[in-house]
Amino acid sequence: MKGKMKNIIYIVLFLPLGIFAQEKEQLKDEPVKIKLAEKQILRKGNDLFKEKKYVDAEVKYKKALKENPYYERAGYNLGNAVYEQKRYKEALPQYELVAKSTKDDETRDKSFHNIGNVMMKEKQYDKAIAAYKNSMLLDPTDEETRYNLALAQKLLKDQEQQDQDKDQDNKDQNKDQNKDQNSENKDQKQDEGEDNKEEKDENEGDKENDQNDQKNEGDKKDEKQQPQPNQLSQQQIEQLLEAMNNEENKTQQKINAEKAKGKKVKREKDW
Numbered sequence: 001m002k003g004k005m006k007n008i009i010y011i012v013l014f015l016p017l018g019i020f021a022q023e024k025e026q027l028k029d030e031p032v033k034i035k036l037a038e039k040q041i042l043r044k045g046n047d048l049f050k051e052k053k054y055v056d057a058e059v060k061y062k063k064a065l066k067e068n069p070y071y072e073r074a075g076y077n078l079g080n081a082v083y084e085q086k087r088y089k090e091a092l093p094q095y096e097l098v099a100k101s102t103k104d105d106e107t108r109d110k111s112f113h114n115i116g117n118v119m120m121k122e123k124q125y126d127k128a129i130a131a132y133k134n135s136m137l138l139d140p141t142d143e144e145t146r147y148n149l150a151l152a153q154k155l156l157k158d159q160e161q162q163d164q165d166k167d168q169d170n171k172d173q174n175k176d177q178n179k180d181q182n183s184e185n186k187d188q189k190q191d192e193g194e195d196n197k198e199e200k201d202e203n204e205g206d207k208e209n210d211q212n213d214q215k216n217e218g219d220k221k222d223e224k225q226q227p228q229p230n231q232l233s234q235q236q237i238e239q240l241l242e243a244m245n246n247e248e249n250k251t252q253q254k255i256n257a258e259k260a261k262g263k264k265v266k267r268e269k270d271w
Helices: 017-026 036-050 054-067 072-084 088-101 105-121 125-138 143-225 234-261
Strands: none
Touching: 036 054, 036 072, 054 072, 072 088, 072 105, 088 105, 105 125, 105 143, 125 143
């Protein structure tokens, strides 16, 4: 990017805009008178600028403007000194004020050119293009401005393409994230299905175990209904043995009675 830094434009930086507009209205048809002392301060600033002592040059230009706020060349050169210190945002309003206020087409041309330069530094290529076009309208033969305009148009096109690629990358990334999320949800559902199946199988197993337990409980219930020797008390055992002895005695008495009916009695002699 090429740039114009010529000492030809003034700027009102240190006065309120209202006061400047009022005084400008009063003096709009009168030429600005520059005193010799003001010119000498400007020349010292220009010498420092050529030596690339931009901070010192800035001080001189401000001093010249303090002596005469309408000193166009001091104001423009101050903008250039600030620009060279890479304080682009501070240089911009100076160039803009000059472009709006000056009656000189060459001054306005170079102001628009430098506005374009600031916008290029700020990577605001659309605004740089607009500024360079305004400059070209004032001086169509300026190849330096033409070059900067073409460069700004190319950079803007590249910037727009990068933005489109970035948007597409974001869409693809979101698409991949949604795809991964859907896949994850599917796997999760599958895992849940397997878990449910395992839980169902466990429930079936528990149910079968419950049935077996119920069957065993039934068996135990039947067992309880049958007298078990180890479940009788000592008194019950003695009563049972006594009943068995009585039953045996009755049976023995019955057998003896039957034998007595069919047996021949032998009697002993009494002699």
